[in-house]
Amino acid sequence: QGHLVESGGGLVQAGGSLRLSCVASENIFRLNSMGWFRQAPGKQRELVATITRGIGTDYADSVKGRFTISSDNAKHTVYLQLNNLKPEDTAVYYCSADSSWRPSSIWTTWEYWGQGTQVTVSS
Numbered sequence: 001q002g003h004l005v006e007s008g009g010g011l012v013q014a015g016g017s018l019r020l021s022c023v024a025s026e027n028i029f030r031l032n033s034m035g036w037f038r039q040a041p042g043k044q045r046e047l048v049a050t051i052t053r054g055i056g057t058d059y060a061d062s063v064k065g066r067f068t069i070s071s072d073n074a075k076h077t078v079y080l081q082l083n084n085l086k087p088e089d090t091a092v093y094y095c096s097a098d099s100s101w102r103p104s105s106i107w108t109t110w111e112y113w114g115q116g117t118q119v120t121v122s123s
Contacts, residue, residue, distance in 0.1 A: 002028035002112060004095045009117030012085055020080040020117060022095030028112050029076040033103040035110065036069060036080045038091035038119075045094070047105040049080060055101065063089075085121045092116040 002025035012018055020036070035050040049059045049069040057069050068081040078095060095114040096107070103110070 002026075004028060004097060004112055004114035006093065006095045006114040006117040009093060009119045011120045011122065014086055014121055014123050016085050016121070018082045018085065018119060020082065020093055020095075020119075022078045022080075022114055024076050024078065024095075024097060026076060028097045029073075031097045031099045031111070032101050033098045034071065034078045035096045035098070035103055036078075037094045037096055037107050037110075038089075039094070039116075040088075040091040043091075045107040047107070048093070050103045051078065052101060052103060082119065085119075087121045087123045090119060090121050092118050 005023045008020040033050055033052045036048045037045050038048050039045040048063055051057050051069045051071055066084045071078045094116045096110040097112040098110045
């Protein structure tokens with residue numbers, strides 16, 4: 001077992017920024033892929049960004065150029081920097097981890113999940 005704990009969500013005006021953090025237990029942080037998903041009310045959970053060990057990062061088209069995923073190995077932490085936020089970015093953001101080298105965009109295939117952190121962007 002293991003755990004993922006997110007933090008950093010909040011209320012921000014459109015155009016503002018937030019940085020989300022996800023602290024992982026050591027066994028989870030060693031997995032090959034970590035990612036951030038989000039789920040808005042009434043919508044499916046969607047993939048936002050992934051970081052895959054030794055390969056790199058990938059982003060949903062809707063956040064490219066605005067969001068950045070990164071990791072700090074010493075702190076077992078994955079970050080998601082959210083810039084130029086829009087009201088449509090409002091959602092619960094979830095940190096996830098998976099052993100796959102080719103992480104899927106289908107959230108049900110990911111192995112580990114955090115509890116989520118709310119991001120609300122006002123217009």
